[in-house]
Amino acid sequence: MGSGIYSFLLLKAFYKPFEAFTELAKVDPSPISIIFRYSLWLMLLPPVFSLIGAANFGWRLGANEPLMMGPNSLILISVGYFFVLLFGLVTTAIISCWMAGTYGASESLGRHFALITIVAQPLAIASIAHLFPDVLVNVLILIPTLIWSMYLLYKGIPIALDTPPERGMLMASSLVGWLLVAAVSLLGISMALWTMGVGPLLGV
Amino acid sequence: MEAVSENTYHDRIVIRLIQFSVLWAVAGMLAGVYISAELIWPGLDFGQFWLSFGRLRPLHTNGIIFGFGVSALMATAFYSVQRTSHVPLFAPKLAWFICYGWQIIVLLGGLSLLAGWNTTKEYAELEWPFDIAIAVLWVSFGIVFFGTIATRKIKPIYISNWFYGALIIVIAMLHIVNNLAIPVTIDKSYSIYAGAQDAVVQWWYGHNAVGFLLTGGFLGMVYYFLPKHAERPIWSYRLSVVAFWAFAYTYIWAGPHHLHYNSVPEWVQSLAMVMSVVLLAPSWATMINGIMTVSSAWEKLRTDPALKFIVLSLAFYGLATFEGPMMSIRSVNVVSHFTDWTIGHVHSGALGWNAMITYGTFYFMVPRLVGRELHSVRLANIHFALALAGTLLYIVAMWAAGVSQGLLWLSVDQLGELSFGFRDIMASMTPYYLLRLVAGLIFLTGTFLMTYNLFMTLKGQHATKVTVPAVNPAYGV
Numbered sequence: 224m225g226s227g228i229y230s231f232l233l234l235k236a237f238y239k240p241f242e243a244f245t246e247l248a249k250v251d252p253s254p255i256s257i258i259f260r261y262s263l264w265l266m267l268l269p270p271v272f273s274l275i276g277a278a279n280f281g282w283r284l285g286a287n288e289p290l291m292m293g294p295n296s297l298i299l300i301s302v303g304y305f306f307v308l309l310f311g312l313v314t315t316a317i318i319s320c321w322m323a324g325t326y327g328a329s330e331s332l333g334r335h336f337a338l339i340t341i342v343a344q345p346l347a348i349a350s351i352a353h354l355f356p357d358v359l360v361n362v363l364i365l366i367p368t369l370i371w372s373m374y375l376l377y378k379g380i381p382i383a384l385d386t387p388p389e390r391g392m393l394m395a396s397s398l399v400g401w402l403l404v405a406a407v408s409l410l411g412i413s414m415a416l417w418t419m420g421v422g423p424l425l426g427v
Numbered sequence: 428m429e430a431v432s433e434n435t436y437h438d439r440i441v442i443r444l445i446q447f448s449v450l451w452a453v454a455g456m457l458a459g460v461y462i463s464a465e466l467i468w469p470g471l472d473f474g475q476f477w478l479s480f481g482r483l484r485p486l487h488t489n490g491i492i493f494g495f496g497v498s499a500l501m502a503t504a505f506y507s508v509q510r511t512s513h514v515p516l517f518a519p520k521l522a523w524f525i526c527y528g529w530q531i532i533v534l535l536g537g538l539s540l541l542a543g544w545n546t547t548k549e550y551a552e553l554e555w556p557f558d559i560a561i562a563v564l565w566v567s568f569g570i571v572f573f574g575t576i577a578t579r580k581i582k583p584i585y586i587s588n589w590f591y592g593a594l595i596i597v598i599a600m601l602h603i604v605n606n607l608a609i610p611v612t613i614d615k616s617y618s619i620y621a622g623a624q625d626a627v628v629q630w631w632y633g634h635n636a637v638g639f640l641l642t643g644g645f646l647g648m649v650y651y652f653l654p655k656h657a658e659r660p661i662w663s664y665r666l667s668v669v670a671f672w673a674f675a676y677t678y679i680w681a682g683p684h685h686l687h688y689n690s691v692p693e694w695v696q697s698l699a700m701v702m703s704v705v706l707l708a709p710s711w712a713t714m715i716n717g718i719m720t721v722s723s724a725w726e727k728l729r730t731d732p733a734l735k736f737i738v739l740s741l742a743f744y745g746l747a748t749f750e751g752p753m754m755s756i757r758s759v760n761v762v763s764h765f766t767d768w769t770i771g772h773v774h775s776g777a778l779g780w781n782a783m784i785t786y787g788t789f790y791f792m793v794p795r796l797v798g799r800e801l802h803s804v805r806l807a808n809i810h811f812a813l814a815l816a817g818t819l820l821y822i823v824a825m826w827a828a829g830v831s832q833g834l835l836w837l838s839v840d841q842l843g844e845l846s847f848g849f850r851d852i853m854a855s856m857t858p859y860y861l862l863r864l865v866a867g868l869i870f871l872t873g874t875f876l877m878t879y880n881l882f883m884t885l886k887g888q889h890a891t892k893v894t895v896p897a898v899n900p901a902y903g904v
Contacts, residue, residue, distance in 0.1 A: 325722050359858040362827050366820065366862075389728035393738060397718060400742035403775075407750045410768075410826060414833065415758040 228252060228337060232261040236341045237348060240375055243341050244382040252333035254316075262340040266308045269350035270301040276356040283357040311405060315339050318401055319394075326394040328384035338383045342375045373399065436509045437516040438890040440526055442796050444502035445789055446885075447530050449878050451494025452782070456874055458487040460867040467860045477541040485540045485552040491777065492550065492640065494533040499785045500644040501525065501568065504591045506792060507651040508575045511585040513898050517574030521567050528564050532557060544614040548629050550636055551605055555616040558606040565602065569595045580898045586667045590647030593675055597639040605632035623690050630682040638678035641776065642748075645784055646674075646713055649737070652788045653717055656734050657724035662716050670716070673709035677702050684755035687764060696757065703755035710748035717741045732807040736787030739815060743779025750775065762837065767859070768829025771822050778818040778870055786814065786877055793881050797888035806880045810873040817870030821863055828859035 228246045236243035277297055281289030292300070316335040323330045349368040352361045376398065381391030462483045465471045472478040509516055516522050536553045544554045553561070572595055576588060605628055608616035620628050654661050661667055680702035683695045718741055727734055750772050754763050763769060794801045801807060831852075838846035 325719075326725075358827055358831060362823065362859075362862065366823060369819075369823075370816065387725065389725040390722075392728060392735070393718075393722055393725055396738050396742050400714075400718075400745045403742065403746040404749045407746065407753065407826075410830060411750075411753040411756070411759045414762040414830070415756065417834075418758045418761050418837070 229260065232257075232337075233264060236261075237344050240341055240344075240379065241382065244338070244379045247334055247337050247341075247383040248329075248385055250334070251331045252337060254333045254336045257333050257336040257340065258313075262312055262336060263309075265340060265344055265347040266305060266312060268347045269308060269353060270305040272350050272353035273304060273356060274298070274301040276354040280356055283359075289356075307409060311409075312336075312339055312343065314405070315398070315402065319398055322394055322397055323384060323386075326386055326390045326397075328380065328386040328390070328394060334383060338379055341383075342372050342379060345372050345375070433515065434895050435515060436893045436895065437519045437522065438506070438796055438893060440516070440519070440522050441502050441506045441792070442885065442890055444498050444505070444526055445793065445796075445881070447526075448495050448498035448502060448785070449789070449874075449881060451490050451498060451533060452785075452874055453871075453878055455487055455490030455495050456867070456871045458483050458490060460864065460871055462487055463860060463864045463867050467857055467864065476543065482541050482543060482545075485545065486537050488550060489540065489552065490533065490537060492636075493536070494530075495785075496641065496644075496781060498529065498533075499788070500591070500594065500640070500648070501529065503648045503651070503788055503792075504572060504594075504644075507585075507587050507647070508572055508591065509895075511581070511588055511651065512575050512579030513581045513895050514575060514578050515895065516571060517578055518571050522571045525564055525567050525571065528560070528567075532560050532564065539614070542614075546606075546608070546616065546618070548605065548618070548632075550633050551602075551629070554614055555606070555608055555610045556613065558602070558608075562599070562603055562606075565595070565599050569599065580895075580904055581902050582904050583902060585651070586661070586664065586671065587647040587649075587651035589668075589671050590643050590650060593671075594639050594644035594647065597635060597643070597675075597679075601632045601635050601639070605629060626686055626689065627683060627691055627695070630685040631679075632682070634682035634685060635679060637776075638674075638681070641781055642678075642710075643674065645781055648784055648788055649713070649717055649741075652791055653720055653737055656731060656737060656787075656791055657721050657727055659720055659724050662719035662723075666712055666716050670709040670712040673712070674706070677706045677709060681706060681755070684760070687755075687757050687760045700755050700757060704752045707749060707752045711745065714741050714745045714748070717744075731791075732801070732804050732811065733787045733790035735808075735811050736783045736790065736814070739811075740780050740783035740787060743775055743783065743818065747772065747776035747780055762833035763829060766829035766832040766836075767825045767856070768833065771825025771829055774825065775818065775822045778814070778821060782870075782874075783814060783818075786810070786874075789877070789881060793884050796890055797885060798891035799884065799888060802880050802883035806876050810876045810880070813869050813873030813876070817866045817868075817873065820866035820869065824859050824862035824866060828856055828863075831859075832856070 228243065228250050229252075231239065231243040231246055274297055277292060277300075278294070281291040283289045316332065316339045319339060320330055320332050320335040322328075323335070345368050346365065349364055352364040377392060377395045380386065380395050380398075381388045384391070384394075386394065461471070462480050465480050465483070469480075472480070476482065505516060505522060536557045539554060539557065540552060545552045546554055551558075572591060576584060576592070607619045609619060610616040618625050618628075650661065650667060681699050683691055683699035684703050687696050687700075689696075718738075721734065721738055721741075724734075728738075753759055754768070754772060763772075790801060790807055835847045835852045836845075836849075840846050
């Protein structure tokens with residue numbers, strides 16, 4: 224347990240994802256230890272970057288002046304962001320584990336946590352773009368990263384979860400379906416909360 | 428016209444409809460790419476009315492929905508109804524009349540839109556002479572389709588035919604009721620409905636055109652071609668029947684969610700909202716049915732590039748049918764309405780669901796129709812990657828643009844005045860529109876590859892003669 228997959232966490236899995244997937248296929252790690260030794264720290268990055276960026280520059284939605292928010296609103300957004308990411312990671316790993324039965328993949332929950340974190344890691348690191356909170360800059364940096372992450376998802380499932388590539392492709396597509404729905408839910412829920420007056424003041 | 432015996436399926440007409448469908452896909456998407464460029468560089472209309480956004484936009488939507496979409500639905504309906512009924516098409520001459528008549532309507536209708544003829548009803552822009560022609564052709568489509576079912580040799584009516592049947596009946600009803608108008612001149616008529624009633628009728632039409640044409644019709648495609656592709660029966664036939672009736676009952680109420688915060692009674696808006704949310708259940712039942720059918724047939728993915736398109740189309744179907752009900756909730760709609768989020772939503776359906784399922788189906792049908800292998804599996808795989816990338820980029824760009832617009836439009840300063848002018852907000856959209864243009868070009872490139880691939884597969888070939896197989900006596904009429 225001491226070596227193997229754990230030696231890839233935190234950073235090595237970022238630049239050697241495929242070796243990390245191969246290592247992962249050999250072990251059955253504990254979900255708790257994956258979360259605390261790996262996932263949690265990466266999930267902290269985007270909220271911290273966005274907090275620093277928005278406090279210094281304000282969010283640029285596109286039109287003239289940046290939106291400067293008060294400290295309370297900023298902290299509320301950042302804490303909310305962290306919990307949303309954590310919720311996303313945990314639910315995706317659990318759903319992935321649940322789907323595994325259908326696609327003949329490994330049902331070790333720890334592996335699913337590690338797999339989803341390895342896939343999400345490039346996005347967590349690319350969130351450094353939040354330091355300059357201009358929507359366009361973020362979109363331009365995060366979209367190529369998103370494509371890379373999706374590539375890792377499609378390639379990683381068959382390796383890490385011991386399933387043929389074709390079944391892995393189907394499972395990855397089902398997970399993409401879930402992730403798209405989760406993303407749009409997040410948009411919808413945020414919008415609904417804002418318009419109902421719950422949540423941060425946008426400085427407007 | 429066609430040398431077929433009584434015992435052979437009419438497949439030449441299917442090939443012709445596929446060719447027209449691909450032609451309109453290219454033309455419609457080109458128009459789409461052009462108008463998306465106009466939103467960045469307005470000077471691209473070169474001062475010509477017929478090149479202006481206002482005239483090209485309905486050309487884009489009508490070309491895609493009625494040219495690409497309906498031709499594909501007619502092709503697949505004719506293909507599958509013969510095979511599920513074990514009988515050649517009823518009234519094949521009428522079917523040929525529909526095939527060419529429809530293309531003439533799309534062509535002349537498109538030109539009339541460029542000339543500025545326009546009822547101003549979204550997705551029902553064509554003026555009254557075209558509306559009458561469409562009604563005649565649509566009823567003819569129904570005669571051929573239901574005639575084939577009436578003369579079937581096999582007792583059960585397979586589920587795909589229920590969906591195609593609902594498409595034909597409901598679209599006829601919607602089209603005729605919504606387009607009732609008093610003609611004034613050849614190019615101008617006035618709706619018989621006034622004010623808010625006109626709006627309610629229009630969105631009853633508009634949303635159910637999405638429902639029964641872009642959803643129901645294409646579900647017919649899924650229910651026939653997915654099990655064929657996978658060589659497996661549908662995962663749960665019972666679920667498909669339950670989903671059909673739930674879908675047919677629920678969809679018809681959802682239209683007024685396009686009129687939130689408008690001058691229609693609030694209970695009408697609330698009813699539409701509730702029914703839209705309920706609609707998630709039958710939509711997802713179908714998605715799960717499709718995903719489970721294909722999940723047991725994964726070996727097919729090794730040899731069949733087309734199946735990937737169908738798998739992914741189901742994922743986007745899941746997204747679009749979740750996003751739609753969510754956007755119909757008033758407190759979300761207050762942000763999303765009148766923004767590019769709506770455009771993103773429409774395209775997650777149109778590109779991710781409708782176009783992908785059609786592409787997958789064409790890659791499946793065309794080699795079988797002419798009895799040879801697909802010209803290039805590699806090109807089809809590249810097309811898949813381009814279609815996926817184009818769709819995702821499109822959706823993400825429009826989500827970012829839409830949410831920005833929604834929030835900026837709702838921003839008021841301490842005096843209660845709008846913080847940003849409409850023009851300023853639109854001017855700040857250029858980067859997102861550039862991303863969308865790139866997304867459109869990527870998707871269009873994929874469509875070009877498919878056009879070439881299908882052209883080379885069809886080149887010099889004739890439709891294979893497929894004899895009607897014998898019916899198992901247990902299922903005979």
